[in-house]
Amino acid sequence: MGKALMTRKDVPSGGLVHERDKKEMVIRKDLKKEISHVLISSTYLHERIRGLAEEIIRDARRKKAKELQVVIVLKGAAGFANILAQDIFKAGGPPIRFNYIKVSSYGKDVVSSGHVRIAGQLPYVRDKDILIVDDIVDTGLTLAKLKSYLLDERGASSVKICALLDKRARRLPELRRKLRIDYVGFRVPDMFVAGYGIDCAEHLRELPYIVAVNEEYFRKKQAKKKGR
Ligand code: PRP
Secondary structure, eight states, rough: OOOOOOOEOOOOOOOOOOGGGGGSSSOOOOGGEEEEEEOOOHHHHHHHHHHHHHHHHHHHHTTTOOOOOEEEEEEETHHHHHHHHHHHHHOOOOOOOEEEEEEEEEHHHHHHHEEEEEEOOOTTTTOEEEEEEEEEESSHHHHHHHHHHIISOOOOOEEEEEEEEOGGSSSOGGTTTTTOOOOEEEEOSSSOOOTTTTTTTTBTTTOEEEEEEEHHHHHHHHHHHTTT
16 A cells, blocks of 8 residues: 545635645745745645546546546646646546536626636537536636536536645635545645636636735736726
8 A cells, every 4th residue: 555645625714735835835026926925736736636636547447438528727727737637647547538628717706697608619528527627616607607608508428526726715606515635635724825727817827836925916917907
């Protein structure tokens, strides 16, 4: 038996930094305004993604799945999905079919509206077991809409969800029980986060770790943009 794989972790607001990653705590000078601190360092991310790969493989074996049909939600999940797929391969999992989709939400903070527009080609969906891969779940609206689109409009036979981060405190009350996130990497506190594919106003996606963003700085920036 190999080393025990990391299971889902609840991240404290002060962060989860591995001894080996202490250097990541020193934020680059030019990013000091944008970033508050490192929330999840690279070693933790990689260990947990390996754990997610194992969980996905275990379920796929139970279902005797010959391949995994993965739907990756752009843009944020692209990098995470690649690492996850490589870990599934390294751990001897089934072959993976990649599908990409772009989901845009409108009126996210208006509970009653919640329109979600879905764009992308999905050739392999009908009668298939689908695994959606996303970077973060917040209100849950995007994934709830995408899941019902795949099941009800595209005829998928089942849909599971894998998300690297879950900001559960932000979930819409009506989705709290209804929307099941089958594979969660980390539960994060209700704060602005970025990195590892996740953006803050299109900044910081390229960071190889997750950071807590300086909310004040970005709020001021947004307000300036709007000319206020
Ligand atoms: C993010 C994230 C999810 C969604 C979660 O995408 O990747 O898809 O928001 O929010 P929700 O749970 O409140 O619906 P975003 O719209 O920021 O697009 P991006 O990945 O292209 O940055």
